[in-house]
Amino acid sequence: MSKSEPSSSRRSLQVALDERSYPIHIGPRLLGDPAWLTPYLAGQQVMVVTNETVAPHYLARLREGLPAELTVRELILPDGESTKTFASVARIWDALLEAGFNRRCTLIALGGGVIGDMVGFAAACYQRGVGFIQVPTTLLSQVDSSVGGKTGVNHPRGKNMIGAFWQPRAVLVDTDTLLTLPERELSAGLAEVIKYGLIRDAEFLAWLEDEMSALRALEPQALAWAIERSCQLKADIVAEDETEQGVRALLNLGHTFGHAIEAHQGYGNWLHGEAVGVGMLMAVELSQRLGWLSRADVERTAAIIAAAGLPLTAPADMEVDDFLDRMRLDKKNVDARLRLVLLEALGRAVIHDETPQPLLEELLATFPRR
Numbered sequence: 603m604s605k606s607e608p609s610s611s612r613r614s615l616q617v618a619l620d621e622r623s624y625p626i627h628i629g630p631r632l633l634g635d636p637a638w639l640t641p642y643l644a645g646q647q648v649m650v651v652t653n654e655t656v657a658p659h660y661l662a663r664l665r666e667g668l669p670a671e672l673t674v675r676e677l678i679l680p681d682g683e684s685t686k687t688f689a690s691v692a693r694i695w696d697a698l699l700e701a702g703f704n705r706r707c708t709l710i711a712l713g714g715g716v717i718g719d720m721v722g723f724a725a726a727c728y729q730r731g732v733g734f735i736q737v738p739t740t741l742l743s744q745v746d747s748s749v750g751g752k753t754g755v756n757h758p759r760g761k762n763m764i765g766a767f768w769q770p771r772a773v774l775v776d777t778d779t780l781l782t783l784p785e786r787e788l789s790a791g792l793a794e795v796i797k798y799g800l801i802r803d804a805e806f807l808a809w810l811e812d813e814m815s816a817l818r819a820l821e822p823q824a825l826a827w828a829i830e831r832s833c834q835l836k837a838d839i840v841a842e843d844e845t846e847q848g849v850r851a852l853l854n855l856g857h858t859f860g861h862a863i864e865a866h867q868g869y870g871n872w873l874h875g876e877a878v879g880v881g882m883l884m885a886v887e888l889s890q891r892l893g894w895l896s897r898a899d900v901e902r903t904a905a906i907i908a909a910a911g912l913p914l915t916a917p918a919d920m921e922v923d924d925f926l927d928r929m930r931l932d933k934k935n936v937d938a939r940l941r942l943v944l945l946e947a948l949g950r951a952v953i954h955d956e957t958p959q960p961l962l963e964e965l966l967a968t969f970p971r972r
Protein backbone atom coordinates (compact mmCIF):
# COMPACT_ATOMS: atom_id res chain seq x y z
CA MET A 603 0.00 0.00 0.00
CA SER A 604 1.13 3.54 -0.74
CA LYS A 605 2.44 5.70 2.08
CA SER A 606 -0.16 8.30 1.16
CA GLU A 607 -3.12 5.97 1.73
CA PRO A 608 -5.71 7.24 4.21
CA SER A 609 -5.90 5.74 7.69
CA SER A 610 -9.32 7.04 8.84
CA SER A 611 -12.36 5.56 7.13
CA ARG A 612 -14.15 8.76 6.00
CA ARG A 613 -12.61 11.26 3.60
CA SER A 614 -13.83 14.45 1.97
CA LEU A 615 -12.54 16.05 -1.22
CA GLN A 616 -13.62 19.21 -2.95
CA VAL A 617 -14.44 19.91 -6.60
CA ALA A 618 -13.29 23.52 -6.84
CA LEU A 619 -15.58 25.42 -9.22
CA ASP A 620 -16.08 28.79 -7.52
CA GLU A 621 -19.77 29.21 -6.64
CA ARG A 622 -20.52 25.74 -8.04
CA SER A 623 -17.92 24.02 -5.82
CA TYR A 624 -19.06 20.91 -3.96
CA PRO A 625 -17.73 18.16 -1.70
CA ILE A 626 -17.26 14.47 -2.37
CA HIS A 627 -17.70 12.56 0.90
CA ILE A 628 -16.37 9.00 0.85
CA GLY A 629 -16.73 6.32 3.51
CA PRO A 630 -18.84 3.57 5.04
CA ARG A 631 -22.27 4.16 6.63
CA LEU A 632 -22.94 7.56 5.04
CA LEU A 633 -26.42 6.55 3.88
CA GLY A 634 -29.00 7.07 6.57
CA ASP A 635 -26.87 9.57 8.49
CA PRO A 636 -28.65 12.98 8.32
CA ALA A 637 -25.37 14.83 8.91
CA TRP A 638 -24.17 13.92 5.42
CA LEU A 639 -27.30 14.74 3.43
CA THR A 640 -29.19 17.62 5.01
CA PRO A 641 -26.60 20.38 4.46
CA TYR A 642 -27.14 20.06 0.69
CA LEU A 643 -30.95 20.20 0.58
CA ALA A 644 -32.26 23.49 -0.77
CA GLY A 645 -35.87 23.64 0.47
CA GLN A 646 -38.55 21.37 1.88
CA GLN A 647 -39.22 19.26 -1.24
CA VAL A 648 -37.10 16.22 -2.09
CA MET A 649 -37.49 13.73 -4.94
CA VAL A 650 -35.42 10.55 -4.63
CA VAL A 651 -34.95 8.81 -7.97
CA THR A 652 -33.56 5.28 -8.02
CA ASN A 653 -34.03 2.02 -9.90
CA GLU A 654 -35.65 -1.36 -9.29
CA THR A 655 -32.34 -3.03 -8.40
CA VAL A 656 -31.06 -0.43 -5.95
CA ALA A 657 -34.36 0.49 -4.26
CA PRO A 658 -34.80 -2.74 -2.22
CA HIS A 659 -31.25 -2.43 -0.86
CA TYR A 660 -30.84 1.26 -0.11
CA LEU A 661 -33.95 3.41 -0.53
CA ALA A 662 -35.24 2.91 3.03
CA ARG A 663 -31.77 3.58 4.44
CA LEU A 664 -31.45 6.81 2.47
CA ARG A 665 -34.86 7.95 3.67
CA GLU A 666 -33.75 7.48 7.29
CA GLY A 667 -31.25 10.28 6.64
CA LEU A 668 -33.96 12.75 5.56
CA PRO A 669 -35.62 14.91 8.23
CA ALA A 670 -39.27 13.92 8.88
CA GLU A 671 -40.63 17.42 8.19
CA LEU A 672 -39.62 17.32 4.50
CA THR A 673 -42.00 16.44 1.67
CA VAL A 674 -40.32 13.42 0.12
CA ARG A 675 -41.38 11.66 -3.09
CA GLU A 676 -39.81 8.58 -4.66
CA LEU A 677 -39.55 7.50 -8.26
CA ILE A 678 -38.30 4.00 -9.05
CA LEU A 679 -37.25 3.51 -12.67
CA PRO A 680 -36.27 0.29 -14.46
CA ASP A 681 -32.57 -0.62 -14.32
CA GLY A 682 -30.04 -0.62 -17.17
CA GLU A 683 -28.36 1.46 -19.85
CA SER A 684 -31.26 0.86 -22.25
CA THR A 685 -33.45 3.03 -19.98
CA LYS A 686 -31.13 6.05 -20.27
CA THR A 687 -33.56 7.82 -22.57
CA PHE A 688 -35.38 11.09 -22.94
CA ALA A 689 -38.61 9.22 -22.10
CA SER A 690 -37.23 8.19 -18.68
CA VAL A 691 -36.18 11.75 -17.94
CA ALA A 692 -39.68 12.90 -18.92
CA ARG A 693 -41.02 10.53 -16.23
CA ILE A 694 -38.94 12.41 -13.66
CA TRP A 695 -40.34 15.77 -14.85
CA ASP A 696 -43.87 14.35 -14.78
CA ALA A 697 -43.38 13.16 -11.20
CA LEU A 698 -42.01 16.54 -10.12
CA LEU A 699 -44.95 18.38 -11.66
CA GLU A 700 -47.49 15.94 -10.23
CA ALA A 701 -45.99 16.55 -6.79
CA GLY A 702 -46.16 20.32 -7.36
CA PHE A 703 -42.44 20.73 -6.72
CA ASN A 704 -40.95 24.20 -7.18
CA ARG A 705 -37.52 25.66 -7.89
CA ARG A 706 -36.34 25.08 -4.34
CA CYS A 707 -36.76 21.32 -4.60
CA THR A 708 -33.80 18.92 -4.52
CA LEU A 709 -33.40 15.75 -6.57
CA ILE A 710 -31.40 12.87 -5.15
CA ALA A 711 -29.88 10.34 -7.57
CA LEU A 712 -29.56 7.01 -5.78
CA GLY A 713 -27.97 4.47 -8.11
CA GLY A 714 -25.32 4.00 -10.78
CA GLY A 715 -24.24 6.13 -13.70
CA VAL A 716 -27.50 5.79 -15.62
CA ILE A 717 -29.57 7.13 -12.72
CA GLY A 718 -27.02 9.85 -11.93
CA ASP A 719 -26.79 11.10 -15.52
CA MET A 720 -30.59 11.12 -15.98
CA VAL A 721 -31.38 12.77 -12.65
CA GLY A 722 -28.70 15.40 -13.27
CA PHE A 723 -30.18 16.16 -16.68
CA ALA A 724 -33.70 16.31 -15.24
CA ALA A 725 -32.43 18.72 -12.55
CA ALA A 726 -30.62 20.86 -15.13
CA CYS A 727 -33.85 21.42 -17.07
CA TYR A 728 -36.63 21.36 -14.46
CA GLN A 729 -37.90 24.92 -14.12
CA ARG A 730 -34.56 25.91 -15.74
CA GLY A 731 -32.43 24.30 -13.08
CA VAL A 732 -32.80 22.87 -9.56
CA GLY A 733 -30.31 21.33 -7.15
CA PHE A 734 -29.38 17.67 -7.11
CA ILE A 735 -27.26 15.35 -4.98
CA GLN A 736 -25.40 12.33 -6.28
CA VAL A 737 -25.52 9.19 -4.12
CA PRO A 738 -23.67 6.72 -6.37
CA THR A 739 -23.99 3.01 -5.55
CA THR A 740 -21.75 1.39 -8.18
CA LEU A 741 -17.96 1.61 -8.34
CA LEU A 742 -18.15 3.21 -11.79
CA SER A 743 -20.45 5.96 -10.64
CA GLN A 744 -18.47 6.50 -7.43
CA VAL A 745 -15.16 7.02 -9.21
CA ASP A 746 -16.37 8.72 -12.36
CA SER A 747 -19.88 9.61 -13.48
CA SER A 748 -21.13 11.20 -10.23
CA VAL A 749 -18.28 13.73 -10.31
CA GLY A 750 -17.98 16.53 -12.83
CA GLY A 751 -21.50 17.43 -13.87
CA LYS A 752 -21.79 15.60 -17.19
CA THR A 753 -25.49 14.74 -17.34
CA GLY A 754 -27.68 13.45 -20.15
CA VAL A 755 -29.17 10.55 -22.06
CA ASN A 756 -28.26 8.30 -24.96
CA HIS A 757 -29.51 8.59 -28.53
CA PRO A 758 -29.78 5.48 -30.72
CA ARG A 759 -27.05 7.00 -32.88
CA GLY A 760 -24.66 7.83 -30.07
CA LYS A 761 -23.92 7.66 -26.38
CA ASN A 762 -24.72 10.69 -24.15
CA MET A 763 -25.62 12.74 -27.20
CA ILE A 764 -28.28 14.84 -25.44
CA GLY A 765 -27.37 16.49 -22.17
CA ALA A 766 -26.01 19.39 -20.17
CA PHE A 767 -23.20 20.28 -17.81
CA TRP A 768 -24.91 20.63 -14.44
CA GLN A 769 -22.95 20.17 -11.24
CA PRO A 770 -24.41 18.38 -8.19
CA ARG A 771 -24.54 20.05 -4.76
CA ALA A 772 -22.63 17.13 -3.25
CA VAL A 773 -21.50 13.58 -3.99
CA LEU A 774 -22.01 11.05 -1.18
CA VAL A 775 -20.08 7.84 -1.75
CA ASP A 776 -21.18 5.22 0.77
CA THR A 777 -18.61 2.49 0.21
CA ASP A 778 -20.84 -0.09 1.93
CA THR A 779 -23.07 -0.07 -1.15
CA LEU A 780 -20.35 -1.96 -3.03
CA LEU A 781 -21.08 -5.03 -0.89
CA THR A 782 -24.17 -5.78 -3.00
CA LEU A 783 -22.58 -4.93 -6.37
CA PRO A 784 -22.42 -7.84 -8.86
CA GLU A 785 -18.88 -8.88 -9.81
CA ARG A 786 -19.37 -7.90 -13.44
CA GLU A 787 -20.32 -4.34 -12.39
CA LEU A 788 -17.32 -4.16 -10.08
CA SER A 789 -15.03 -5.05 -12.98
CA ALA A 790 -16.73 -2.42 -15.14
CA GLY A 791 -15.99 0.20 -12.49
CA LEU A 792 -12.36 -0.91 -12.29
CA ALA A 793 -11.97 0.03 -15.97
CA GLU A 794 -12.47 3.70 -15.09
CA VAL A 795 -10.13 3.38 -12.09
CA ILE A 796 -7.41 1.95 -14.37
CA LYS A 797 -8.09 4.83 -16.77
CA TYR A 798 -6.90 7.39 -14.19
CA GLY A 799 -3.61 5.56 -13.81
CA LEU A 800 -3.14 5.35 -17.57
CA ILE A 801 -3.91 9.02 -18.28
CA ARG A 802 -2.30 10.81 -15.33
CA ASP A 803 -0.72 8.77 -12.59
CA ALA A 804 1.84 6.04 -13.34
CA GLU A 805 2.42 5.45 -9.61
CA PHE A 806 -1.31 4.80 -9.08
CA LEU A 807 -1.25 2.43 -12.06
CA ALA A 808 1.57 0.44 -10.44
CA TRP A 809 -0.36 0.39 -7.15
CA LEU A 810 -3.43 -0.92 -8.98
CA GLU A 811 -1.37 -3.70 -10.53
CA ASP A 812 -0.28 -4.78 -7.05
CA GLU A 813 -3.70 -4.43 -5.42
CA MET A 814 -6.07 -5.71 -8.11
CA SER A 815 -6.85 -8.93 -6.23
CA ALA A 816 -7.56 -6.96 -3.04
CA LEU A 817 -9.86 -4.63 -4.96
CA ARG A 818 -11.78 -7.50 -6.52
CA ALA A 819 -12.09 -9.06 -3.07
CA LEU A 820 -13.63 -5.76 -1.84
CA GLU A 821 -10.82 -5.20 0.67
CA PRO A 822 -12.08 -1.97 2.34
CA GLN A 823 -8.79 -0.05 2.64
CA ALA A 824 -7.74 -0.78 -0.92
CA LEU A 825 -11.18 0.18 -2.25
CA ALA A 826 -11.27 3.40 -0.24
CA TRP A 827 -7.92 4.48 -1.63
CA ALA A 828 -8.83 3.53 -5.23
CA ILE A 829 -12.03 5.61 -4.94
CA GLU A 830 -10.35 8.56 -3.25
CA ARG A 831 -7.42 8.72 -5.68
CA SER A 832 -9.75 8.40 -8.69
CA CYS A 833 -12.08 11.13 -7.41
CA GLN A 834 -9.12 13.40 -6.63
CA LEU A 835 -7.66 12.99 -10.12
CA LYS A 836 -11.06 13.66 -11.68
CA ALA A 837 -11.83 16.62 -9.41
CA ASP A 838 -8.51 18.25 -10.36
CA ILE A 839 -9.21 17.88 -14.08
CA VAL A 840 -12.81 19.12 -13.79
CA ALA A 841 -11.68 22.13 -11.74
CA GLU A 842 -9.24 22.99 -14.52
CA ASP A 843 -11.67 22.51 -17.42
CA GLU A 844 -15.32 22.17 -16.41
CA THR A 845 -16.85 22.04 -19.89
CA GLU A 846 -14.21 20.02 -21.76
CA GLN A 847 -12.56 22.75 -23.77
CA GLY A 848 -9.18 21.05 -23.35
CA VAL A 849 -7.66 18.83 -20.69
CA ARG A 850 -10.97 17.26 -19.59
CA ALA A 851 -11.07 15.32 -22.86
CA LEU A 852 -8.27 13.14 -21.42
CA LEU A 853 -10.95 11.53 -19.22
CA ASN A 854 -12.31 10.12 -22.45
CA LEU A 855 -9.46 7.62 -22.94
CA GLY A 856 -10.98 4.53 -24.55
CA HIS A 857 -14.40 6.14 -24.87
CA THR A 858 -14.32 6.91 -28.61
CA PHE A 859 -13.95 3.21 -29.36
CA GLY A 860 -15.98 2.17 -26.31
CA HIS A 861 -19.02 4.31 -27.10
CA ALA A 862 -19.01 2.89 -30.65
CA ILE A 863 -19.13 -0.63 -29.18
CA GLU A 864 -21.93 0.21 -26.72
CA ALA A 865 -24.13 1.88 -29.32
CA HIS A 866 -23.51 -0.74 -32.00
CA GLN A 867 -24.15 -3.68 -29.67
CA GLY A 868 -27.33 -2.12 -28.25
CA TYR A 869 -27.14 -0.18 -24.98
CA GLY A 870 -26.74 -2.46 -21.98
CA ASN A 871 -25.45 -5.52 -23.79
CA TRP A 872 -21.91 -4.43 -23.11
CA LEU A 873 -21.48 -2.59 -19.82
CA HIS A 874 -19.94 0.86 -20.24
CA GLY A 875 -16.80 -0.13 -18.34
CA GLU A 876 -16.36 -3.29 -20.43
CA ALA A 877 -16.48 -1.27 -23.65
CA VAL A 878 -14.13 1.35 -22.18
CA GLY A 879 -11.68 -1.39 -21.15
CA VAL A 880 -11.44 -2.69 -24.72
CA GLY A 881 -11.43 0.91 -26.01
CA MET A 882 -8.45 1.75 -23.78
CA LEU A 883 -6.57 -1.25 -25.10
CA MET A 884 -7.32 -0.11 -28.66
CA ALA A 885 -6.03 3.39 -27.85
CA VAL A 886 -2.88 1.96 -26.28
CA GLU A 887 -2.33 -0.34 -29.27
CA LEU A 888 -2.73 2.64 -31.62
CA SER A 889 -0.28 4.64 -29.52
CA GLN A 890 2.22 1.81 -29.90
CA ARG A 891 1.70 1.71 -33.68
CA LEU A 892 2.39 5.46 -33.74
CA GLY A 893 5.73 4.68 -32.09
CA TRP A 894 4.89 6.26 -28.72
CA LEU A 895 4.62 3.15 -26.55
CA SER A 896 6.53 -0.14 -26.43
CA ARG A 897 5.07 -3.64 -26.87
CA ALA A 898 5.76 -4.13 -23.16
CA ASP A 899 3.48 -1.13 -22.40
CA VAL A 900 0.69 -2.72 -24.46
CA GLU A 901 1.14 -6.04 -22.69
CA ARG A 902 1.15 -4.34 -19.29
CA THR A 903 -2.12 -2.58 -20.15
CA ALA A 904 -3.72 -5.79 -21.40
CA ALA A 905 -2.58 -7.57 -18.23
CA ILE A 906 -4.18 -5.08 -15.84
CA ILE A 907 -7.42 -4.96 -17.85
CA ALA A 908 -7.56 -8.77 -17.79
CA ALA A 909 -6.73 -8.81 -14.06
CA ALA A 910 -9.75 -6.56 -13.48
CA GLY A 911 -11.93 -9.25 -15.08
CA LEU A 912 -12.62 -7.27 -18.25
CA PRO A 913 -12.73 -8.41 -21.88
CA LEU A 914 -9.73 -7.80 -24.16
CA THR A 915 -11.39 -8.34 -27.53
CA ALA A 916 -13.87 -6.34 -29.61
CA PRO A 917 -17.24 -7.74 -30.73
CA ALA A 918 -16.92 -10.19 -33.61
CA ASP A 919 -19.72 -8.54 -35.59
CA MET A 920 -18.16 -5.06 -35.73
CA GLU A 921 -16.62 -4.14 -39.09
CA VAL A 922 -14.21 -1.23 -39.56
CA ASP A 923 -17.03 0.98 -40.85
CA ASP A 924 -19.23 0.15 -37.86
CA PHE A 925 -16.55 1.74 -35.70
CA LEU A 926 -15.82 4.64 -38.05
CA ASP A 927 -19.49 5.60 -38.55
CA ARG A 928 -20.01 5.89 -34.79
CA MET A 929 -16.64 7.55 -34.17
CA ARG A 930 -17.42 10.32 -36.67
CA LEU A 931 -20.23 11.44 -34.32
CA ASP A 932 -17.94 11.61 -31.29
CA LYS A 933 -18.43 14.78 -29.24
CA LYS A 934 -14.69 15.50 -29.07
CA ASN A 935 -14.38 15.91 -32.84
CA VAL A 936 -13.75 19.39 -34.19
CA ASP A 937 -15.27 19.95 -37.64
CA ALA A 938 -14.48 16.77 -39.56
CA ARG A 939 -11.34 15.96 -37.56
CA LEU A 940 -11.40 12.86 -35.40
CA ARG A 941 -9.83 13.58 -32.01
CA LEU A 942 -8.54 10.61 -30.05
CA VAL A 943 -7.09 10.34 -26.56
CA LEU A 944 -3.82 8.44 -26.86
CA LEU A 945 -0.85 7.78 -24.58
CA GLU A 946 2.68 9.18 -24.94
CA ALA A 947 3.67 7.02 -21.98
CA LEU A 948 1.78 4.97 -19.40
CA GLY A 949 0.54 7.70 -17.07
CA ARG A 950 0.65 10.49 -19.70
CA ALA A 951 -2.27 11.01 -22.12
CA VAL A 952 -2.59 13.45 -25.01
CA ILE A 953 -5.35 14.56 -27.35
CA HIS A 954 -4.39 13.73 -30.92
CA ASP A 955 -6.16 14.72 -34.13
CA GLU A 956 -3.56 13.67 -36.68
CA THR A 957 -3.79 9.90 -36.68
CA PRO A 958 -3.28 8.83 -40.32
CA GLN A 959 -6.54 7.30 -41.55
CA PRO A 960 -4.85 4.14 -42.94
CA LEU A 961 -3.23 3.49 -39.54
CA LEU A 962 -6.56 3.84 -37.74
CA GLU A 963 -8.30 1.59 -40.26
CA GLU A 964 -5.54 -1.00 -39.93
CA LEU A 965 -5.95 -0.97 -36.16
CA LEU A 966 -9.71 -1.41 -36.46
CA ALA A 967 -9.28 -4.22 -38.98
CA THR A 968 -6.64 -6.15 -37.05
CA PHE A 969 -7.68 -5.65 -33.42
CA PRO A 970 -8.67 -9.07 -32.01
CA ARG A 971 -12.38 -9.98 -32.15
CA ARG A 972 -14.43 -12.54 -30.34
Ligand SMILES: O=C(O)C(=O)C[C@@H](O)[C@H](O)[C@H](O)COP(=O)(O)O
Nearest residue numbers: 746750752761762850853854857933
Ligand atom coordinates in the same frame (compact mmCIF):
# COMPACT_ATOMS: atom_id res chain seq x y z
O1 LIG B 1 -16.24 13.28 -17.09
C1 LIG B 1 -15.76 13.23 -18.21
O2 LIG B 1 -15.41 14.24 -18.84
C2 LIG B 1 -15.58 11.94 -18.89
O3 LIG B 1 -15.34 11.91 -20.08
C3 LIG B 1 -15.68 10.71 -18.06
C4 LIG B 1 -16.16 9.50 -18.80
O4 LIG B 1 -15.57 8.39 -18.17
C5 LIG B 1 -17.67 9.33 -18.71
O5 LIG B 1 -18.03 8.09 -19.24
C6 LIG B 1 -18.43 10.39 -19.43
O6 LIG B 1 -19.79 10.31 -19.14
C7 LIG B 1 -18.29 10.35 -20.93
O7 LIG B 1 -18.75 11.54 -21.44
P1 LIG B 1 -18.91 11.82 -22.98
O8 LIG B 1 -18.81 13.30 -23.07
O9 LIG B 1 -17.81 11.12 -23.70
O10 LIG B 1 -20.23 11.29 -23.38
